[in-house]
Amino acid sequence: MTTADGDLPAATQHLTENLARVEALSQRLVAALAQKRAPNPALEAPGQELFLKAGSALMKEWLEHPGKLMETQISYWGQALKHYAEAQAVLAKGKLAVPEDTGPKDRRFSNPLWDTNPYFNFVKQQYLISAKAIEASVAAIEGLEQVDRKRIDYFTRQIIDLMAPTNFLATNPDALERALATEGESLVRGMENLVADIEAHKGDLVITLADRDAFKVGVNIGTAKGGVVFRNHLFELIQFSPSTETVHQTPLVIFPPWINKFYILDLKPENSLIRWIVDQGFTLFVVAWKNPDASYAKIGMDDYVRDGYLTAIREIKAITGEEKLNAVGYCIAGTTLGLTLALMQKRGDKSINAATFFTTLTDFADQGEFTAFLQDDFVDGIEEQVAREGVLASYFMTRTFSYLRANDLIYQPAIRSYMMGEAPPAFDLLFWNGDGTNLPGKMAVEYLRGLCQRDEFAGKGFTVLGEKVKLSGVKVPLCAIACETDHIAPWRASFAGVAQMGAKDKTFILSQSGHIAGIVNPPGKDKYGHFTSPAPFTDADAWRTAAEFHKGSWWPRWAAWLAGRSGKRTAARELGDSAHPVLAPAPGTYVLERPEA
Structure with missing residues (x-):
């Protein structure tokens, strides 16, 4: 659609400009990713032995207790189908409404559309039903040693959290509303944030949790005399x-x-x-x-x-x-x-x-x-990594600690920065959290x-x-x-x-x-x-x-x-004495160092 004089409407013109910016950012993104360090597979996922143990235990459970696993699967089918039927029944009445939800609240789904819009509510409920079914299926596996049980539970939870609909643009109402309101500007700003983070860490993705320009150690943080x-x-x-x-x-x-x-x-x-x-x-x-x-x-x-x-x-x-x-x-x-x-x-x-x-x-x-x-697959990988680089880079430490609280330290910050296009907050604790250190290899x-x-x-x-x-x-x-x-x-x-x-x-x-x-x-x-x-x-x-x-x-x-x-x-x-003169004012010089690894 064009105006009478052949020009594009202002809104369409703005969108076209944003798409052009996305093209330029895409080229920067490819260049930034090309700098990524050689991956160490042992630090990217648990070893194959854990998968074999889980698979063997599941197969044993299937052969010895097929009814229990079928019961879990049928329960999942029943809940998913029941919710689908309820959603269909409500829509059949000609109202844009959703089935009554009496389940516990999840702060990831705080936008009212998750509870009022049939599409978003259906996506949310099906995700929660699936997550519960996966957890139940894993919990039903018997014959695992305690350490393997803890690890499988942990990595299962990581997969469930990763697949939350809030982590994807098409199923995140906050991000979609922001994109519409800004005519795509928020998505462009989000991509700029993403590219900047990858460039800053030479191909590795480390989410900036706090405004790095808001604080300076010794100036407005760490200022004790x-x-x-x-x-x-x-x-x-x-x-x-x-x-x-x-x-x-x-x-x-x-x-x-x-x-x-x-x-x-x-x-x-x-x-x-x-x-x-x-x-x-x-x-x-x-x-x-x-x-x-x-x-x-x-x-x-x-x-x-x-x-x-x-x-x-x-x-x-x-x-x-x-x-x-x-x-x-x-x-x-x-x-x-x-x-x-x-x-x-x-x-x-x-x-x-x-x-x-x-x-x-x-x-x-x-x-x-x-x-x-802390099992051999990961520790072996760390030993290999430090033999190659001399240090255990702060990147690996930060990533490990972040994944212990993935929703708070990875997914929610990524949504705000990359989908919503928001600048990181001026938060001193998160600034410190991002000011990591390397560890000597030995x-x-x-x-x-x-x-x-x-x-x-x-x-x-x-x-x-x-x-x-x-x-x-x-x-x-x-x-x-x-x-x-x-x-x-x-x-x-x-x-x-x-x-x-x-x-x-x-x-x-x-x-x-x-x-x-x-x-x-x-x-x-x-x-x-x-x-x-x-x-x-x-x-x-x-x-x-x-x-x-x-x-x-x-x-x-x-x-x-x-x-x-x-x-x-x-x-x-x-301060000090004649043999120990003051060499530098607090907080010193070592605390300011950010060596690369």
Whole structure:
């Protein structure tokens, strides 16, 4: 259709222009995908052995109990047909309506059209019926070992989530409404976002979760005052400026995980654990780990203990003039703190007065949601990958963690960015989540094989710097904080590790929420509470049954515990000393590094 003078209508003209932009973007997309690293099949899917086990178990079930499988299949047919008949009956009345839906709400289907439009409602209901049938069929398979059962359940769930109608343009009413309202502009912007993400990661698809231009570390995020007072090839040691006239005599050091960056503890002033600790009158040091490149391929757990933990402890003692300090380990850094403490116990080194573990696993008998990835097929693939590249690239770590919460960290962000054409939000936590780090090849394999797979620290012993150390060797007074819904370090598994530690003085605090929000939970907001219990360290569920709930953050409770083990008050300390001048202002230089792999 044209106007009287032969020109296209404005709407059609706009659509034509957008289609031309799509053509140009398609060429950029092809060029970007051509840069993709050589794929490692072992890191893209579970090994064939798992498929063979599942297939064999299904065939055995079919031969021995054909009626049970037929019952599941017939039930699915019946539900799908019943819903189809109900939809037809409603439409036959001449009304644009849908059958009554009394099922549970799913936030993926929040658009009203899923409940009012016959087409979208039919698609939604058939998907939910199919998902339920698939889950029931898999659950009915018998004869699988527990690990294989967990893995098959996990990958089944991944397929079900992937096939949700919200993930496809033709069956996503939000995306279609936006495309119509913008005359295709939203789809063009979405494709621009997609191409930009693939170009930024050299052919790999990594969804940008937060506006990368909204934050700058050291400027509007990670801004606590302090300075780097020591640096080696593995870490920078940051001492934070005091905010009180007097401080506790015993200094405190935090070892954050080197899987990501320390400023999760200093996102904004109002939720900064670092600032809060300083405000309580503690002399605080934080280790900022080097973000390794391929030259770090041979760096292993021994290096992190010797050149990281033991060196940091030595330098803090020299700077403060104190013979003892208190230490905190977060996640994998807590695991390694445990190894270090057990080694120090063997050596008769009493430099650590008390230790705190944040969401730490030291007993890996229960691998939790990581069970799917901690078997030989994937770990063999990781070993092959790091042998080729020298490091385990942050891309693989980010992807693994994201798939543990695929709807929240993959599909919903992809829908907003690529289908709706929205710019990523200015969200500090998601910005940090996307600021990943590489792992040295040797260290990654040692951690996965010796600690995660063979559970040596809780078993026969894990060798550190030539000494075999065990959990029972952790004997300093300790406080462990675990999180109730933590999917990375399940609280019961954390409890099991603490229970085996040799310390006589042990405190366990269970925070509400998960791996990050349960830790970064400042006082005052009272968003999440915490539990303490008088029960002994024998059974996690018995401990939880006897636990008392406390409203609000666990931070003040921990600070009181720490203060009782931090000596008298003394004059606040200046940064560094004559042998440790300030090398750079906080947050230092290592935290800013983003090496490619």
